[in-house]
Amino acid sequence: MAQYTDIVVGSGSTGAVIAARLSEDPARRVLLIEAGPDYPDTETLPEDLRNGLYPSLVAHDWGYEAEAVAGRSIPLPRGKVVGGTSAVNSCLAVRPDPADFDEWVALGNEGWSWEEVLPYFVRLEDDKDFGLPLHGKGGPIPVWRWRDEQLIPLQRALLDACKDLGFPEVADHNAPGSGGVGPLAQNLIGSQRVSTAVAYLAPARKNEGLEIRPDTVVDRVLFENGRAAGVRVITGAVAEEITADRVTISAGAIGTPGILLRSGIGPAAQLDRLGVPVVADLPGVGRNLLDHPTCLVTLAPRPGVYDESLPGTQIVLQYTAPGSAEENDMQVYLFSHVDLNAYAKNLKDQIGTDKVFMISAGIERPFSVGDVTVESLDPEAPPRIRFNYLDHEEDRRRLREGMRLAYRIAQTPQMRLFTTGRVVPSPEVIADDDALDAFMLSTVGTHFHPVGTAKMGPADDPQAVVDSRCRVHGVPGLRVADGSVMPKIVRANTNLTCIMIGERVADWMLTDAA
Known part of the structure; x- marks a missing residue:
């Protein structure tokens, strides 16, 4: 038995x-x-x-x-x-x-x-x-x-900036067909996961x-x-x-x-x-x-507005990439505080600080496919993981446009209240397809x-x-x-x-x- x-x-x-x-x-x-x-x-x-x-x-x-x-x-x-x-x-x-x-x-x-x-x-x-x-x-x-009165000013700026760019406001992203910008649903009791x-x-x-x-x-x-x-x-x-x-x-x-x-x-x-x-x-x-692959636009905060005690993200934009056959295939988040010492040390010199805001552009319907395998029978040995992010041209095209949208959001009056104007990637990289593709391939990460x-x-x-x-x-x-x-x-x-x-x-x- x-x-x-x-x-x-x-x-x-x-x-x-x-x-x-x-x-x-x-x-x-x-x-x-x-x-x-x-x-x-x-x-x-x-x-x-x-x-x-x-x-x-x-x-x-x-x-x-x-x-x-x-x-x-x-x-x-x-x-x-x-x-x-x-x-x-x-x-x-x-x-x-x-x-x-x-x-x-x-x-x-x-x-x-x-x-x-x-x-x-x-x-x-x-x-x-x-x-x-x-x-x-x-x-x-x-x-x-998140309710209106709970939104921190930086996340409120993202909401208002997206609305000014023409995206509809959404009260419930968990309802069918809920493309637009609105509050994230959370599984928290207070701050407890x-x-x-x-x-x-x-x-x-x-x-x-x-x-x-x-x-x-x-x-x-x-x-x-x-x-x-x-x-x-x-x-x-x-x-x-x-x-x-x-x-x-x-x-x-x-x-x-x-x-x-x-x-x-x-x-x-x-x-x-x-x-x-x-x-x-x-x-x-x-x-x-x-x-879901993601790339990020990194922003330098103005003095006194970076606060790691605040919620990390409260608002999400879900939208359809221009020219895409996949509805609501993109997401944009704003991370209220990121310590580059833990996340991306290589960006510190480029942005001029180690404490930053980041706007994430991510593909929700990727075409690029990877694999996972093992090369040893030792159950403690790590697997080999290959994502092949952006291997498909349509993924590169959509993420390229997502990064340009994130950059436009970063330049809105609402966001400029909180930032010095220093941004990575630079405007020159954002404007050039080949340069932006190179940046994405060197920085693309995971959701x-x-x-x-x-x-x-x-x-x-x-x-x-x-x-x-x-x-x-x-x-x-x-x-x-x-x-x-x-x-x-x-x-x-x-x-x-x-x-x-x-x-x-x-x-x-x-x-x-x-």
Whole structure:
């Protein structure tokens, strides 16, 4: 007899939700495994996890490096703690557009239309501003938007500048078709971050069937007669095999491919090079890496207006790039305070200070595709991550125009009240396509939204790893459920969508024995 009915690997935005929901069934014994530490209540949370007004990029991080473009690497923060990246992010509770899910269905994934996923977005929310039928009340994740009286002057300047440039004002970016400028939705209580560890696992800890094992690395999945039957883990220096009726991998778009590859699931040629017997020849494992790339216009503040105690960002502009066939494919944020000593030391000499404002232009519907793989069977060895940002000409074109919009915003009278006028890149670079492309390739970075490396799709899709219910093709008893299953990236911050995936898949698992 197996030790557990379910093992869930990874306690982030999706895994914590699945483990919590499954443990509500008293007949189940659920083991949730996390590589990082566990803080069982809000009183024990360290300050970097408690303060949701600013992301935690160091203290509870995997330390990944990713190749942004050929020959240039960047840090890729991912949460290594119970709660995963939901425990270290900027608490932006933004929904995608309904068209994103209709595209998933068009790619052969039944059950993921907007009408079918909306009830799960409603279930997860406790929306303080809007109600049914579009928004939820009483769910685990509090959602609220910055009110006019809460906007700091700098963020108010962004709002007014965008309106003066002709963009409509939007009260609810989580409503369908909400292009324009308006307040960001947050998952905060006061300034405290509400991660899935806080929202889902804290109340679930009373369930007798839930066990959380922190500080434990999963090496690989175990099999019996071709069926997933458990996992091999390492806690400290001690290896152990743990059995279960079902295994769900929720290690994220960066962590999941490595576990699959070490388990014999992936491209047969790559498994052969690693010396791993093939369990399932699935060429799509680690492929289809998608992210929201961003470049930044950096502004020098006037004396006395830079204040790190203020909210980092409160307003977002969502818009369609000129000439684009993709609606609402761009985002613009203003970061109220950035310490270049931690973020971009190379900019200090160019801008003349180490404390700056930054306007971010980001592509929400990128065409450039990367990959994640492992070159070692050591579960502690970092994966190789390649984003290939701006590899597609349309991505370069749209981001070029996004940078020019960010520069125009920086030059508005509203913004000039707060800045010295010193800006990077320079006006000359902004005006020249080739120079701007060179600047973008040398600085393009991440919005921290990697997805797609175990994509969902029908069995006749050669790149699909899981079916529409997130079951790994050809491997009974094994699921993947996290951001890696997204066949296309959504045009929004990914945290709420990953939580929704957890709610959706948990419902299937509660009624599906496979």
